[in-house]
Amino acid sequence: MRLLVLGAGAVGGYFGARLAEAGGEAAFLVRPARAAALRRDGLRVESPFGDLALRPAVLEEATPGFDAVLLACKAWDLEAAIAAIAPAVRGGACVLPVLNGMAHMERLRAAFGPAAVLGGLARIQATLGEGGVVRHLNPWCTLAFGEWEGGASARTAAIAAAFAGARGVEARAVPDIRQRMWEKLVHLGTAAIGTVLLRAPVGAIARAGGTPLLHRVLERNAAIAAHHGHPMPDAFLAEYRALFADASSAYATSLLRDVQAGRPNEGEAVLGFLLEAARRAGQPADLHEAAWLHARCAAPPAG
Incomplete structure (x- = not known):
């Protein structure tokens, strides 16, 4: 399995680095400045599962010869990402997107054909720190993926x-990836509405008396x-309550x-x-609309 990872940011950098650490074939497709930094300094990860530093394989242009592309870009970079990975997909690679939300699936399937695109999600809290260090913030480290129409497959x-064999990764092929993606959207959408509107993490919202709002x-x-x-399964709702x-x-x-x-954000997606x-x-949408508008107003002007 040869994996091409688009970008070496928080999510792609973490999962790609863990695969490479375990001896897997992973290459990072990155912009020239990031490529120069990775060649000079390597890729570093700080994580509850152990830190690591490695010299990854780096590409500035995609090539054929890969089995899968891990697409971990932000939603606003999707069109550029599609253009960047196209040579690898035309060469036979499938696309494993782990973007937040669901809107990207229709665009990817239109660009590459339904058969080339898996469903996928990542459950991880990570950010890119000073010097390009990938900082993994808590024990969440799940990568789930599956065929969009359901069932199992060889790929x-x-x-x-x-x-x-990758340390600090729970990777699962699942037969119901659309259900799993909706589950992530339900919990992420709830957390995003609460944290964006109230400008605070979940614990601070709970301490302020905001748990009933989050539950609604x-x-x-x-x-x-x-x-x-x-x-949503009962166990899922109990976990997130x-x-x-x-x-x-x-x-x-x-x-x-x-x-x-004040950066571009995934409010639209x-x-x-x-x-x-x-x-x-037909559900009440006042809080959804307020949070969406808040994110739109906070984003820098296009261009």
Whole structure:
């Protein structure tokens, strides 16, 4: 299994580095400045599962010869990412996207054909620190993927096998990836609405008395998912009710970090998608709209 990782940021950098550490074939497709830094300084990861430093294989242009592309870009970079990875996909690689939200799936399937695109998600809190260090912030380290139409396949089994010996990674081929992606959207959408509107991590919101608000948003998002054919399991809802009631939690979304820093953000991909889904489901959408507008107002002007 030869894996091409688009970018060496927080998510792609973490999973690609862990695969390379375990002896897997992973190459990073990066822009020239990042390529020069990686060749000069290597790639460093700081993580609860152990730090690592390595000299990764680096490309500035994609080539054929890869089995899969791990697509871990931000939503606003999707069009550039599609152009960048096209030579590898034309050469036979499948695409494993782990972007937040769901909106990217239609665009990728249109660009490369439905058969080339897997569904996927990453459950990880990580950020890119000073000097390009990948900082893994908590024990979340799950990579899940599967065929968009469901079931198992040789290629998803091969990806899981490639990660089997990787430290600090739980990689799973699943038969119901669309359900899993909706589950992530429900919890991420809830956390994003709460943290973006209140400009605080989950623990601070809970200490301020905000848990009932977060629970109401969670229930609304679960109802949206159910309307679209993906009801949330009872165990899932119990897990996230507990998470959103944890007054000690430092959990904050990358969307909040981007809003606070005045960077481009994924408000459109996550909150905009959920807002339209809420309207189609006939669910109250006032909080979704407020959070979406907040993220839009915080983003720097286009261009």
